Amino acid sequence: MKPRTQAIHGGHTADPVTGATAVPVYQTAAYAYGTAEELADVFAGRAPGDVYSRISNPTTQALEKRLADLEAGQKGPATGCIATASGMAAITATMMGLLRSGDEILSANGIFGGTISLFSNTLGRFGVTTTYANADKADSFGKRIGERTKVIFLESIGNPRMNVPDIEGIAHAAHERNIPLVVDTTLTPPTIVQSGLLGADIVVFSTSKYINGHGTAIGGALVDTGNYDWGRGLFPDLRQTALRLGRFAFLGHLRKVIYRDLGGCPAPMNSFLMLQGLETLGPRMDLHCSNAQRLASELSRHPEISWVNYPGLNSSPYNDRAQRWFGGSAGGVLTFSLGTRQRAMAFVNALRLAKNMTNIGDAKTLVLHPATTIYQEYTDEDRKAVGVHDDMLRVSVGIEDIDDIIEDFEQAIAAATGFATAVKEAT
Numbered sequence: 001m002k003p004r005t006q007a008i009h010g011g012h013t014a015d016p017v018t019g020a021t022a023v024p025v026y027q028t029a030a031y032a033y034g035t036a037e038e039l040a041d042v043f044a045g046r047a048p049g050d051v052y053s054r055i056s057n058p059t060t061q062a063l064e065k066r067l068a069d070l071e072a073g074q075k076g077p078a079t080g081c082i083a084t085a086s087g088m089a090a091i092t093a094t095m096m097g098l099l100r101s102g103d104e105i106l107s108a109n110g111i112f113g114g115t116i117s118l119f120s121n122t123l124g125r126f127g128v129t130t131t132y133a134n135a136d137k138a139d140s141f142g143k144r145i146g147e148r149t150k151v152i153f154l155e156s157i158g159n160p161r162m163n164v165p166d167i168e169g170i171a172h173a174a175h176e177r178n179i180p181l182v183v184d185t186t187l188t189p190p191t192i193v194q195s196g197l198l199g200a201d202i203v204v205f206s207t208s209k210y211i212n213g214h215g216t217a218i219g220g221a222l223v224d225t226g227n228y229d230w231g232r233g234l235f236p237d238l239r240q241t242a243l244r245l246g247r248f249a250f251l252g253h254l255r256k257v258i259y260r261d262l263g264g265c266p267a268p269m270n271s272f273l274m275l276q277g278l279e280t281l282g283p284r285m286d287l288h289c290s291n292a293q294r295l296a297s298e299l300s301r302h303p304e305i306s307w308v309n310y311p312g313l314n315s316s317p318y319n320d321r322a323q324r325w326f327g328g329s330a331g332g333v334l335t336f337s338l339g340t341r342q343r344a345m346a347f348v349n350a351l352r353l354a355k356n357m358t359n360i361g362d363a364k365t366l367v368l369h370p371a372t373t374i375y376q377e378y379t380d381e382d383r384k385a386v387g388v389h390d391d392m393l394r395v396s397v398g399i400e401d402i403d404d405i406i407e408d409f410e411q412a413i414a415a416a417t418g419f420a421t422a423v424k425e426a427t
């Protein structure tokens, strides 16, 4: 099946008992068995089954199966997927599953602020260090790989830097040193790119964004693409686990130990909402991307706009990669500037249709001033290092009629700058 079909049919056909085509919400904490021996067998992994919803749940399993199928693409089956309570829980479980004190993460810079905080603050407290580097060029990034580097981390499109790192080149550099590459694909869900094909070993993402699509639940997932050989990998405990579980070593270790211990499971109802969102992911992403493309080009021609960052623009240094890897669908997020922070704030205050809120990937257009919100705890210097400028606005372009979005932006630009001419007239 092609990804758009998998997004609708993967992981569930019809309920064998009732014929229900929607995945039932198994709103249960635990599961009863007829005999003590049966339950003991399931606990011991000798028989399939669920015992407790912190570890597995049938609604969540349907979501995991659908996401694993979607990420597999033409490459063949992915090893599998674990769904989590949030995107952050997926990244946390992945890192806790791989790393121990003394290890180092080599990460792209300009990534999501929550991930930087996880790496630098939370994991830092447990003796894991993180080096951040510009990931636009594999050569210079690869030179930052050190003796203690055990994981390389990228975002397929950096949020908020809007860069497309050299995923293929960095995958190559990572694999030369037998280091797994983890890619956060939140901004380019699997109907746009299956990152395993670009060399990602583990794909992590927030399902709160495009997969849910309507801003109604928080969730996340991680997928083992099957590219990394855990039996010959860098991680002694996973090499041991691989003796029993083969290619399922990493996911087995997570399911039975890390994921179980951290307790970051999704609620069954949230898994249902993610499954429902997935069914329309393909056509919604088309609209997010075409609306973002149109808005980016309108803004880039407007005389009051200082700059626009969107990988879909011909002028973007990342346009080649967006064309090659994302089939020209450069996602639904862009950043731009009206020249000053004052104008940025005035623009947000003048919006009538777009909402002023954090989050991306909602059907609604959302606008945010990152420097005073997500990155407000950063020093000026740290903000600069991650590419968050004082004048920068971030837009998650929704799927409303693009003419309405442009009209709203035109009037807000006029209000913020005193510039009375509409974008279209100006061009």
Ligand SMILES: Cc1ncc(COP(=O)(O)O)c(C=O)c1O
Pocket: 086, 087, 088, 089, 112, 114, 115, 155, 159, 184, 186, 187, 205, 206, 207, 208, 218, 219, 220, 359, 360
């Ligand atoms: C690129 C990226 N990764 C991860 C996350 C974290 O996801 P969640 O909010 O579901 O924990 C976000 C949230 O904005 C994000 O933008």
